[in-house]
Amino acid sequence: MAKVLIVDDEPNLRLLYETELRRAGYETMTASNAEQGLEYVDTMAPDLVILDIRMAGMDGIEALQRILDRDNTLPVILNTAYSSYRENFMTWSADAYVTKSSDVGELIDTVKSLLQQRLVEN
Amino acid sequence: MTGHPDHRDWRAETLLCGFEQSLLVQLVIDDETRIVLASEGAGRLFGWSRSDLIGQRLRQFAVPPSAIDSCQQSARCESGDPFELEFRTSSGSVVPVEVLCGHFVGPDGATLCYLFLDDHATRASLESLRTARLAKLSLLNQVSDALYGAHLTLEQVLEAVLICVAAGQGLRFNRAFLLLIDEAGQTLRGEIAIGPSNHAEAERIWQNLETEPVDLFEMMTTYDRSLRETDVAVNEIVRHLSVPLAEEDHFLIRAMNGRQPILVTGDFQAPGVDKVRELLGHDTCAVAPLTTHHGPVGVFLADNAISGSAITDLDLEFLQLFANQSANAIESSRLNRELERRLMDLRKAHRKQREDQQTLLRMERLSVMGETSAIVAHELRNPLVSIGGFARSLERNLPEGDSNREYAAIIVEEVGRLERIIHDLLDFIRPQKRLRKRVDCDQLIRQAVERMREQLEARNVGLQIDLQAGEVELNCHPGEIQQVMQNLVMNGAQAAADGGGTVRVTTRRIEGGVEIEVLDDGPGFAPEHADQLFSPFYSTRTTGSGLGLTICRQIIKAHGGVIRADNRSEGGARFVVVIPLPRPSGSD
Known part of the structure; x- marks a missing residue:
């Protein structure tokens, strides 16, 4: 069962994503800030990371760089309330960019396709 | 003695x-x-x-x-x-x-x-001479009253004074020429002239004028009727009459500056006389300076080239008398014209200022919107995701028929609406720096509009597509143009829906670009709303974000085009989008 790490400082969103991802058949773990997220990447070997951008402390863009420094094959989905980050080239290195929506369908679909892709590549 | x-x-x-x-x-x-x-x-x-x-x-x-x-x-x-x-x-x-x-x-x-x-x-x-003098004086008096009383244009004033110089009841010269100092103050220049070019014409015209009553305006009307076509020759002459003010010895300039009328008889000699004689084709003429208290304005030149009759001292005296009155009338209507011109300039400047102010206001509004929308995005989007997301989950988990499931569905729907508003807001402020590509115009429009057909049919609204742009490629961001088309079509459908109407989309080639029209047969919009249609948050509807048309304008503007709206004469609204075509070579 693939493990998905959710990094977001909004507890309600973490809960929503957890619920939906589990329902879709994934194992989940959550981190409430970027530092904790990086720690879990090192220690818990997730198969995919969902990363919020605007967070207190280290932001998602910096966290993304650090994750890629460790393992650039690990798929990362940037998930944010801001569509404007799409213009920031620093976000281009992420595997996907999904704007936050109450319809979690797009996020789940993206997770699914990235994991499948990874499976094929490996 | x-x-x-x-x-x-x-x-x-x-x-x-x-x-x-x-x-x-x-x-x-x-x-x-x-x-x-x-x-x-x-x-x-x-x-x-x-x-x-x-x-x-x-x-x-x-x-x-x-x-x-x-x-x-x-x-x-x-x-x-x-x-x-x-x-x-x-x-x-x-x-x-x-x-x-x-x-x-x-x-x-x-x-x-x-x-x-x-x-x-x-x-x-002697008595008849006195009577004639009196009649002339009375006409001059009437003319000067009329010139000051009526709001005549400069052209009308010039024409009126010349008619009086030539008319039978007036000074009875055959031909009259008016020269004025030009606006640069450099040259005495022929302005207008009246007079017949031959005997037959002269007879016809003056006969008319002499039998008709002595009234300035009737004289002008009669002039209009009978002289219009005949004064081509004299106006040809007057165009060639031009003397630089620097030529102080020229007899016309001397007459003007010296404020003395001159009777140019056969043996009169002075600088410039021969050339004027040559132009007039006649040896004898009368010159009267036009002077106001501000200084010289110009001169009258009059002759009897057709009848050949002599110009008497009395004629010259009257010409000068009349010149004095005309000068003031000409001066004041010139000043009037200048005033009107300045007023117009002022009005234009004022209008421009108002437009600039509005633009500034709109920009200010947009920049405030830009800042606030960033906050809105973060502070509203996150909670909305939770609310909507869990409501969705609830809806899914509750058994069918449970009224709570229905309530959850309502939450999902309403949250969706709020999220769309936020989406529009963010789209609206996002800088447009995406790559453009060349796509076939009609194909792009057809794709965008066809996608809407089902939605329109659900609203009982027909869709007509008539694409005539031909094989033309737009250099554009296709997704954005499609968004514009979908906004406009949906807009039309909402307007047309009441009558179960039709939305019609057309394209055609125009000079330098493509014109796309979206027409509906709804009620149209109130003319006073025309300016605001494209303003942010302007909407006559109760649904929608009020940003649809604003985004359309933003997108079309970014493509170098224009969008406008008007009401169709047969009813309904028309939105017209014009997108310029890329220049033929190497410009993109």
């Missing part, structure tokens, strides 16, 4: 001078009716020069000569009552006169007779 060599009494001298110059017909004869003294008037009556009359016998002019034999014998003379006599003039005509006479003794003791001849013809012609 007392120092005069022959020591004649100066009073006698003055009286004699007055007698001789008088236009009254006065004679002094001796007892053989020989003329000893004659007045100017007597010379004119008999058709002789005054000096030639001296020494002639008066009886030789009388009809019959026996009517005056010897003055002393005439009892009529003694009575002091006037009596009738007839005289033959040098031209052979017989003139009846009334005679008054009296005797006195001359310096050498001889008896002399003083005769005063009251000549009906002379009196009549």
Whole structure:
């Protein structure tokens, strides 16, 4: 069962994503800030990371760089309330960019396709 | 006078001078009716020069000569009552006169007779001259009243004064030319002219003008009718009349600066005269300066080139009189025109300022929106995701038929609406720096619009597509253009829906671009809303974000195009989008 790490400082969103991802058949773990997220990447070997951008402390863009420094094959989905980050080239290195929506369908679909892709590549 | 060599009494001298110059017909004869003294008037009556009359016998002019034999014998003379006599003039005509006479003794003791001849013809012609003078003066007065009273344009004033110079009831010149100092103050330039180019025309026109009443406006109307086509020749001449003010010796400039009218007769010589004569094709003309208290304005030039009749001192006097009045009228209507021009400039500047202000206001609004929307995005989008997301989960988990499931669905729907507003807001402020590509115009529009067909049918709205742009490629961001089309079509569908109407989409090639129209047959929009249709948050509907048309304008503008809206004459609204085509080579 693939493990998905959710990094977001909004507890309600973490809960929503957890619920939906589990329902879709994934194992989940959550981190409430970027530092904790990086720690879990090192220690818990997730198969995919969902990363919020605007967070207190280290932001998602910096966290993304650090994750890629460790393992650039690990798929990362940037998930944010801001569509404007799409213009920031620093976000281009992420595997996907999904704007936050109450319809979690797009996020789940993206997770699914990235994991499948990874499976094929490996 | 007392120092005069022959020591004649100066009073006698003055009286004699007055007698001789008088236009009254006065004679002094001796007892053989020989003329000893004659007045100017007597010379004119008999058709002789005054000096030639001296020494002639008066009886030789009388009809019959026996009517005056010897003055002393005439009892009529003694009575002091006037009596009738007839005289033959040098031209052979017989003139009846009334005679008054009296005797006195001359310096050498001889008896002399003083005769005063009251000549009906002379009196009549003097009177008619006076009447004519009066008529002209009255016309001039009327003209000047009219010029000041009425709000005439400069052109009308110029025309009116020239008509008066030429009209039969006016100054009766054949042709009149008006030269004015140009606006740069450098040149005296021919402005306009009126007058016929030949005898036949002249006769027709002046006949008309003379029989019609003496009223400025009627004269102008008559002029319009009869002179319009005939003054081409004089206006050709006037265009060539141009003298730099620096040529101070030029007779026109001298007349103007010296404020003196000039009668240019055949033997008149001065710098510039010959060239003007050549232009006029005539030797004689009258020049009258136009002067206001600000200084010279221009000159009148008038001649009798058609009839060839002489210009009298009286004509010149009147021309100058009239010039003085015209100058002021011309000056004031020139000032008026200048004022109007400045007023227009001011209005334009004011309008521009207002537009700039509105643009500024709109930009300010947009920048505030940009800032607030960033906050909105974060502070609203996150909670909305949780609310909507869990509501979705609830809806899914509740059994069918449970009313709570329905309530959850309502939350999901409403949250969706709020999220769309936020999406529109963020789209609206996002900088448009995406890559463009070349796509077939009609194909792109068809794709975008066809996608809407189902939604329209669900609303019972028909869709007509008529794409005529031909094989044309737009250099654009296809997704954005499609968004514009979908917004416009949905907009039309919402307007048309009430009547179960139709939305029609057309394309066609125009100069330099493509024109796309989206037409509906709904109620249209109130004209006073036309300006606001594309403003943010302007919406007459209760649903939607109020940003749809604003985004459309933003996108079309980013593509270098324009979007506008109007009401169709047959009802409904029309949105027109014009997108310029990429230039043929290497410009993208």
